[in-house]
Amino acid sequence: MGIYILYISFLSYSNRKTNGFNFCVSSTLIIKTLFMTGYHTYKTCIEACLKCAAICNHCASSCTQEEDVKMMARCIQLDMECAALCYAAAQLMSLGSDKAKEICRICADVCEACGNECSKHQTEHCQECAEACKQCAEECRKMAA
Amino acid sequence: MGIYILYISFLSYSNRKTNGFNFCVSSTLIIKTLFMTGYHTYKTCIEACLKCAAICNHCASSCTQEEDVKMMARCIQLDMECAALCYAAAQLMSLGSDKAKEICRICADVCEACGNECSKHQTEHCQECAEACKQCAEECRKMAA
Amino acid sequence: MGIYILYISFLSYSNRKTNGFNFCVSSTLIIKTLFMTGYHTYKTCIEACLKCAAICNHCASSCTQEEDVKMMARCIQLDMECAALCYAAAQLMSLGSDKAKEICRICADVCEACGNECSKHQTEHCQECAEACKQCAEECRKMAA
Amino acid sequence: MGIYILYISFLSYSNRKTNGFNFCVSSTLIIKTLFMTGYHTYKTCIEACLKCAAICNHCASSCTQEEDVKMMARCIQLDMECAALCYAAAQLMSLGSDKAKEICRICADVCEACGNECSKHQTEHCQECAEACKQCAEECRKMAA
Numbered sequence: 001m002g003i004y005i006l007y008i009s010f011l012s013y014s015n016r017k018t019n020g021f022n023f024c025v026s027s028t029l030i031i032k033t034l035f036m037t038g039y040h041t042y043k044t045c046i047e048a049c050l051k052c053a054a055i056c057n058h059c060a061s062s063c064t065q066e067e068d069v070k071m072m073a074r075c076i077q078l079d080m081e082c083a084a085l086c087y088a089a090a091q092l093m094s095l096g097s098d099k100a101k102e103i104c105r106i107c108a109d110v111c112e113a114c115g116n117e118c119s120k121h122q123t124e125h126c127q128e129c130a131e132a133c134k135q136c137a138e139e140c141r142k143m144a145a
Numbered sequence: 146m147g148i149y150i151l152y153i154s155f156l157s158y159s160n161r162k163t164n165g166f167n168f169c170v171s172s173t174l175i176i177k178t179l180f181m182t183g184y185h186t187y188k189t190c191i192e193a194c195l196k197c198a199a200i201c202n203h204c205a206s207s208c209t210q211e212e213d214v215k216m217m218a219r220c221i222q223l224d225m226e227c228a229a230l231c232y233a234a235a236q237l238m239s240l241g242s243d244k245a246k247e248i249c250r251i252c253a254d255v256c257e258a259c260g261n262e263c264s265k266h267q268t269e270h271c272q273e274c275a276e277a278c279k280q281c282a283e284e285c286r287k288m289a290a
Numbered sequence: 291m292g293i294y295i296l297y298i299s300f301l302s303y304s305n306r307k308t309n310g311f312n313f314c315v316s317s318t319l320i321i322k323t324l325f326m327t328g329y330h331t332y333k334t335c336i337e338a339c340l341k342c343a344a345i346c347n348h349c350a351s352s353c354t355q356e357e358d359v360k361m362m363a364r365c366i367q368l369d370m371e372c373a374a375l376c377y378a379a380a381q382l383m384s385l386g387s388d389k390a391k392e393i394c395r396i397c398a399d400v401c402e403a404c405g406n407e408c409s410k411h412q413t414e415h416c417q418e419c420a421e422a423c424k425q426c427a428e429e430c431r432k433m434a435a
Numbered sequence: 436m437g438i439y440i441l442y443i444s445f446l447s448y449s450n451r452k453t454n455g456f457n458f459c460v461s462s463t464l465i466i467k468t469l470f471m472t473g474y475h476t477y478k479t480c481i482e483a484c485l486k487c488a489a490i491c492n493h494c495a496s497s498c499t500q501e502e503d504v505k506m507m508a509r510c511i512q513l514d515m516e517c518a519a520l521c522y523a524a525a526q527l528m529s530l531g532s533d534k535a536k537e538i539c540r541i542c543a544d545v546c547e548a549c550g551n552e553c554s555k556h557q558t559e560h561c562q563e564c565a566e567a568c569k570q571c572a573e574e575c576r577k578m579a580a
Binding site: 183184185191195196198199200202203205206207228232235236239240241 | 473474475481485486488489490492493495496497518522525526529530531
């Protein structure tokens with residue numbers, strides 16, 4: 001971001017005698033857009049988190065209806081943790097919070113743990129959940145980088 | 146609330162020649178207080194909902210660690226639904242939303258279903274959850290009345 | 291759903307001498323699918339709710355950064371209520387809850403109120419939010435029907 | 436926790452000739468209790484988080500009804516972030532998640548930021564929120580230690 005602002009300052013200097021006013025307006029817009037992080041900046045990651053949260057809820061509920069629920073116990077536990085974190089991460093990103101990156105780091109860890117557990121089970125909901133967790137972990141890692 | 150406002154209007158009329166200004170200020174405060182529903186108006190119900198949400202999360206997680214998880218399947222499912230609704234109800238009440246009563250009505254139903262299921266099991270977390278659900282259902286019924 | 295079950299019962303009767311076993315398996319699958327409501331049954335509505343929740347959070351946050359915040363006060367309030375309800379509705383649908391329809395009915399009302407308020411403001415986030423609320427209200431009405 | 440387990444191992448060795456069976460049962464219970472972190476282990480912190488979440492929602496909503504909303508803009512923003520994080524922290528603690536400490540660390544930071552902002556304003560809801568944020572930050576710091 002620093003580079004952008006330097007570039008804008010430079011332009012500001014070189015243009016000030018010609019179309020100073022127009023430049024001022026457009027540079028303000030650029031700066032506003034640069035600092036107005038939120039839904040549009042993080043859209044891909046927010047969408048991955050929200051999809052993952054919904055599929056984790058679905059997976060947890062579906063696990064309770066399996067024949068061998070005991071085998072699904074760890075999956076249910078991680079689904080619940082993952083859904084809670086994914087939604088919190090999506091909220092903080094949508095709000096443009098300073099803490100968005102930090103929560104995405106934790107979210108990525110939980111998504112990985114949940115995805116690994118889900119991938120052990122052959123049920124459709126677990127396979128689908130493993131895939132959603134994997135994608136969400138990737139997006140959250142990019143965010144947190 | 147209509148009655149209060151009528152009463153205030155009447156006072157407003159009868160007092161306008163004497164201490165009109167002071168009355169205006171105090172009636173505005175009364176009206177503001179009447180309409181400023183939220184955390185303090187619904188405190189008991191909000192606290193019951195938040196406690197119930199936390200205990201439902203705890204119960205769901207503890208159920209996954211029981212020997213016979215299959216027996217706990219319905220309990221886990223209802224715990225998850227109940228936690229989601231209790232928190233949403235607490236949020237809408239804290240925000241002073243017009244829809245607080247309506248969500249409390251649904252919340253009461255889910256709390257009852259969850260409490261009934263939990264009361265069938267002898268584990269400490271289920272007994273504790275049954276009690277929290279029962280109290281929350283009662284408070285939500287009062288709110289929705 | 292009653293019609294489907296009657297139809298299955300009829301098929302069950304007419305086929306029992308021929309390929310009874312296969313039929314039993316497939317009809318069980320059909321019944322399971324019919325009753326296993328959740329993420330896949332409600333996918334369009336869940337996605338509309340989650341998108342609306344995220345955009346409402348974004349709109350509320352962006353409103354606090356406008357020049358005239360006072361003009362945005364009602365918008366912020368309704369954004370917060372709408373985000374809370376949209377996420378709760380998405381959770382209950384993803385969990386396949388019996389109460390999904392009822393919460394969608396309330397959610398539709400709040401989405402409409404929020405969308406109407408947002409549509410009064412010309413800011414990009416409000417216009418975007420008005421659109422997301424309108425779509426979510428429509429999907430929730432279909433769900434609740 | 437390591438000390439407890441060493442102590443149990445020592446007891447296990449010294450008692451094995453006498454009442455080995457009873458000891459085994461009770462030590463299993465102790466170990467289970469030690470590892471079964473969740474609602475009861477974190478009760479004080481969970482309650483502080485849930486109270487803070489509710490009061491932040493209330494404060495955000497009340498801020499939108501103040502005469503000078505613009506002055507409250509930062510407060511509304513931080514209230515929304517704080518409510519989201521406090522509830523996520525309460526959820527992960529109630530679920531006994533491995534990530535409870537990490538989210539409490541972020542939560543403490545946001546509670547402090549929100550409490551500092553609220554303490555600048557003389558309105559009752561802001562003063563109440565500042566106090567709730569301060570208490571929640573303290574409990575979260577203890578948890579994260």
